Amino acid sequence: MAEVLDGEHVHLTADEVHARAVAKLPEISRATVYNTLGELVTLGEVLEVSTDQRAKRYDPNAHRPHHHLVCARCGAIRDVHPSGNPLADLPDSERFGFTVSDVEVTYRGVCPNCAAA
Amino acid sequence: MAEVLDGEHVHLTADEVHARAVAKLPEISRATVYNTLGELVTLGEVLEVSTDQRAKRYDPNAHRPHHHLVCARCGAIRDVHPSGNPLADLPDSERFGFTVSDVEVTYRGVCPNCAAA
DNA sequence: TCCTACATTGGACTCAGTCCAAGTCAAATG
DNA sequence: CATTTGACTTGGACTGAGTCCAATGTAGGA
Incomplete structure (x- = not known):
C-alpha cells in the first residue's frame, strides 16, 4: 500500500490516495487508507500538510x-x-x-x- | 460583533467565538459568526490559522x-x-x-x- | 404606512475524518 | 489436517466543522 504514495511528488488528499489505492487493490476501504496514512505519519515516512482547504494533504517527501x-x-x-x-x-x-x-x-x-x- | 474578538489575545475556534458572541447577543447564529469571521478575514482584521486540529482558529492580532x-x-x-x-x-x-x-x-x-x- | 433591500436565522446538508462491531485471513498450535 | 488465536480489513454509522439556502426580521426611504 505504501507504494501508492511512493515516487509521487505530489500532495494528495486522503481521498485521492484512496482512489489510487483502489486502482491496485479494488477492495480497499477508506478506513484502511486512513489507518495506513496515520501509521506512515507516525513512522515519519509521510508528512501531513494542513492547508487552508478542508482536507489535509499527505506529502511523501518526508526525508528531505x-x-x-x-x-x-x-x-x-x-x-x-x-x-x-x-x-x-x-x-x-x-x-x-x-x-x-x-x-x-x-x-x-x-x-x-x-x-x- | 467584532468586539467579541477584540482585545482577546487568544486564538479561538469559530465555535468558541460563537459561544462568546452568544453571551452578548443571545440570538446570534453560527451562520452569522461564520459570515462575520469571513468578512473580517478578507478585511485583514483577523487571521485564519489552521493547525493540525480539526477546527480553524482565528487570530485577532492581525496587525503586527x-x-x-x-x-x-x-x-x-x-x-x-x-x-x-x-x-x-x-x-x-x-x-x-x-x-x-x-x-x-x-x-x-x-x-x-x-x-x- | 407600505415597500424594498439586506442582514440574520435555523436547520438541512456536505465533506473529511473517526470509530467500531463483524468479517477475513494466515500463522501457530494441537 | 482441523482449530485457535490474533492482527488486519471492511463497511457503514457517526461526529464535528463548515456551508448553503429558503424563510424571516428589520431599517430606512417614499
Whole structure:
C-alpha cells in the first residue's frame, strides 16, 4: 500500500490516495487508507500538510526537509527549499518554555496558472 | 460583533467565538459568526490559522506580523516574533513563477504544561 | 404606512475524518 | 489436517466543522 504514495511528488488528499489505492487493490476501504496514512505519519515516512482547504494533504517527501508554496486560489502545493533555518531565528526568549522540535514554513501566493486565468 | 474578538489575545475556534458572541447577543447564529469571521478575514482584521486540529482558529492580532508556536499535544497557540524574514530566504529560483505574498511560520513543540504532565 | 433591500436565522446538508462491531485471513498450535 | 488465536480489513454509522439556502426580521426611504 505504501507504494501508492511512493515516487509521487505530489500532495494528495486522503481521498485521492484512496482512489489510487483502489486502482491496485479494488477492495480497499477508506478506513484502511486512513489507518495506513496515520501509521506512515507516525513512522515519519509521510508528512501531513494542513492547508487552508478542508482536507489535509499527505506529502511523501518526508526525508528531505523542505517547505511548501501554496496557491491561495487553487490550493496547488509545491515543495520548496529555502536557504536559512527558521528554527535558529527563534530566540529562547520567544519560546515560552516550549520544547520546540519543528518548524513548518508555508509560503502563500498565486501560482502562474491562476495568475493567468 | 467584532468586539467579541477584540482585545482577546487568544486564538479561538469559530465555535468558541460563537459561544462568546452568544453571551452578548443571545440570538446570534453560527451562520452569522461564520459570515462575520469571513468578512473580517478578507478585511485583514483577523487571521485564519489552521493547525493540525480539526477546527480553524482565528487570530485577532492581525496587525503586527507574527508567527505561531503550537503545542503538538494540547493545541495551545502562542504568538511569537522571531527575528529574520523568511520571505527573503526564498530565492526567485524557488518560486516557480508564483507571486508570493505571504509566509506563515509555525513552530511545533510541546508546551511546558504538557511536558510536565 | 407600505415597500424594498439586506442582514440574520435555523436547520438541512456536505465533506473529511473517526470509530467500531463483524468479517477475513494466515500463522501457530494441537 | 482441523482449530485457535490474533492482527488486519471492511463497511457503514457517526461526529464535528463548515456551508448553503429558503424563510424571516428589520431599517430606512417614499
